[in-house]
Amino acid sequence: MTTSDTAHAILDAAQALAQTRGFNAFSYRDLADRVGIRTASIHYHFPSKADLGRALVERYHDVVAGMLAAIARDTTDAPERLARYADLLESVLATPGEGDELRICLGGMLASDFPTLPPDMQEGVAYFVRANVAWLADVLERGRNDGTLAFTGDSDAAATALFSALEGAMMVARSCDDPSRYRATADWLLANFARNASTAVGTTVG
Amino acid sequence: MTTSDTAHAILDAAQALAQTRGFNAFSYRDLADRVGIRTASIHYHFPSKADLGRALVERYHDVVAGMLAAIARDTTDAPERLARYADLLESVLATPGEGDELRICLGGMLASDFPTLPPDMQEGVAYFVRANVAWLADVLERGRNDGTLAFTGDSDAAATALFSALEGAMMVARSCDDPSRYRATADWLLANFARNASTAVGTTVG
């Protein structure tokens, strides 16, 4: 293996902190306390915080890319793929974060930290966003072509809107301290991409 | 007036920095450099950073609330109100920030900083989010009732989705370093709330 157990533990702690508080809001001391080593030992594995951040973004991208590939392998049904994507983000929100604070998708969190990040990390974040939007755009386009989804306009614009809405919904849910708000928003979004929108969740048609 | 010119200048500088980098990513020193005074003078106006943050959130909420009231005063047309709301956020993105970095809505930015904020600010951010979603929900509900808008499901869920999408679109636009991406996403969203969605921007119907 290319990465030691200690490096893994450091990355796990760093990811939990980055997802709850952002990349600039935790220190090597925070990591040292949680991993049970000294800050100097962390510098051995990740000489600078930029190195740590780069590894963090790369690992997260790889994990998510693997999950998206798994979804595409499990089902070809476009609505089901979208539902699984929304569930993926919900599971992030449900993963215990720091204390009672909710985790946000690392990509969305780093997007909000963007201007303060080292150049390497900025590239990684932009790549993550592009990859997610492209995956969604592909699902949307296929779904519209096979008649399982219905929406108007450019599939790239639709995918950007959907990605933005899901990421934003995590932020809104956390600022309301109500994870169920993410679920409600995601369900509404998914229903509005369904072929027969009149059967949407919560529709009031009598 | 209840707030001095210096206090105004401090708040202006703090807002620009908070909108580009977040509340924890600027210091009294940053403010002092920009306003042209010393950090001690800032502490005279805002004893603690929590005091500064509280004032920042309150002022921003009041300004936005005033703009939403102005939109409601200018037009009763629901699609036009939504368009004006999207334009409002676009003007934030277009306002020169820190260097060549783009500004984000302060509400969205602080929502991403949420767990690290002092309790007073957390309340203010939650209030801002609730107020914006409630305003949008009212516009959506009225538009559906008078037939100028069409969407399925609960108007609160729709409003949360729209708010989340617009806030998220700003983050995505910035991480792509492409403000026009916000415009494209907003246009797509607005088109999908229009009564006749087949006339949506970018529709490929021949």
Added chain:
DNA sequence: GTCTATAAGATGATAGAC
């Protein structure tokens, strides 16, 4: 109101022993 001076603590980072 603004300044100088200063405090106490945190931060990312390095040198060198074990």
Added chain:
DNA sequence: GTCTATCATCTTATAGAC
């Protein structure tokens, strides 16, 4: 690989002169 020790710098914040 991990440690102790140390560094320069930055952070929020206060005391007291002008």
